[in-house]
Amino acid sequence: MKGRVLLVDDEKTVCEVLKIQLVEEGYNVEVACDGKDAWDKIPDFQPDVIVSDVMMPIMTGIQLCKKIKETHETRFIPIVIMTTLTDRAKRYEALEVGADEFLNKPVDTVEMFTRLRALIRMRRLIDDLEDSKNIIRMLANSIAAKDGYTGKHVERVARYSLDLAKKSGVPEEDWNTIEMGALLHDIGKIGVPESVLLKPAALTKEEYDVIKRHPDVGVEICQPLNFLKDVLKVIHYHHERYDGGGYPKGLKGEDIPLEARIVSIADAYDAMTSDRPYRKGMPKEKAVEILTEGRGTQWDAHLVDQFIEIIIEQY
Numbered sequence: 001m002k003g004r005v006l007l008v009d010d011e012k013t014v015c016e017v018l019k020i021q022l023v024e025e026g027y028n029v030e031v032a033c034d035g036k037d038a039w040d041k042i043p044d045f046q047p048d049v050i051v052s053d054v055m056m057p058i059m060t061g062i063q064l065c066k067k068i069k070e071t072h073e074t075r076f077i078p079i080v081i082m083t084t085l086t087d088r089a090k091r092y093e094a095l096e097v098g099a100d101e102f103l104n105k106p107v108d109t110v111e112m113f114t115r116l117r118a119l120i121r122m123r124r125l126i127d128d129l130e131d132s133k134n135i136i137r138m139l140a141n142s143i144a145a146k147d148g149y150t151g152k153h154v155e156r157v158a159r160y161s162l163d164l165a166k167k168s169g170v171p172e173e174d175w176n177t178i179e180m181g182a183l184l185h186d187i188g189k190i191g192v193p194e195s196v197l198l199k200p201a202a203l204t205k206e207e208y209d210v211i212k213r214h215p216d217v218g219v220e221i222c223q224p225l226n227f228l229k230d231v232l233k234v235i236h237y238h239h240e241r242y243d244g245g246g247y248p249k250g251l252k253g254e255d256i257p258l259e260a261r262i263v264s265i266a267d268a269y270d271a272m273t274s275d276r277p278y279r280k281g282m283p284k285e286k287a288v289e290i291l292t293e294g295r296g297t298q299w300d301a302h303l304v305d306q307f308i309e310i311i312i313e314q315y
């Protein structure tokens with residue numbers, strides 16, 4: 001099957017003709033008579049692409065497109081809007097609400113097949129990327145569980161890190177690196193025995209040395225994955241200290257990549273406020289106090305100040 005196409009038009013004959021052509025070409029087709037009918041059919045049919053007319057009763061193609069692009073679950077479904085060649089205003093309106101492609105009416109079948117192939121290919125790539133992110137989330141959560149976290153520690157670290165990235169003016173194209181880095185920063189702990197990770201007493205020097213290897217091990221694990229190449233710096237440097245006393249490299253100040261300085265604050269805060277098998281999480285006021293004491297020594301002072309503002313205002 002080449003893909004699932006949801007056809008939306010109030011003119012029955014248009015739908016029927018297009019449907020026959022698409023089915024012959026190997027597509028699975030569902031038909032809707034207006035925007036509202038199409039919206040109702042999305043959950044069951046799960047279209048790979050929607051081809052919609054503009055002028056329809058109850059809900060127009062523009063309204064349908066806007067609703068789809070504004071809804072989290074449906075925002076990646078590509079939409080092709082069918083208009084007459086002369087209707088420029090409608091095209092601009094459709095572009096404004098996120099339409100992906102246009103087809104002139106009457107529809108040229110060859111052009112339609114070409115556009116659908118490209119859009120469905122793009123849709124599948126986005127699905128693959130989303131799947132990879134979900135696998136990363138699962139993996140990261142299972143490592144956090146091994147480290148004694150019961151809730152969604154890495155998800156929280158990712159959220160705090162993104163909040164801090166946005167507040168401190170990190171450009172949007174770097175947000176994904178920060179989110180992935182926050183999820184994966186401790187992946188190297190996969191090789192550290194639980195008897196060490198969860199030891200209730202003080203660690204011996206040898207045990208501490210094992211723990212201190214986790215940033216390097218994390219880099220070794222993620223290095224072969226091309227889509228994680230920018231994330232390696234977060235994994236590698238999330239235990240560096242601003243005063244140079246951290247590990248593994250002893251980097252100092254702004255030599256520590258910004259993304260790692262951000263995740264390190266978010267991670268420390270969540271580690272302090274979370275319950276672990278050997279101790280209870282501390283109240284947020286106490287954690288804020290410790291972050292304040294570590295301004296400029298353990299962490300970047302400016303980032304700590306911005307992070308504390310986030311915690312006070314939003315959490």
Ligand SMILES: [Fe+2]
Pocket residue numbers: 185186214238239
């Ligand atoms: Fe770590």
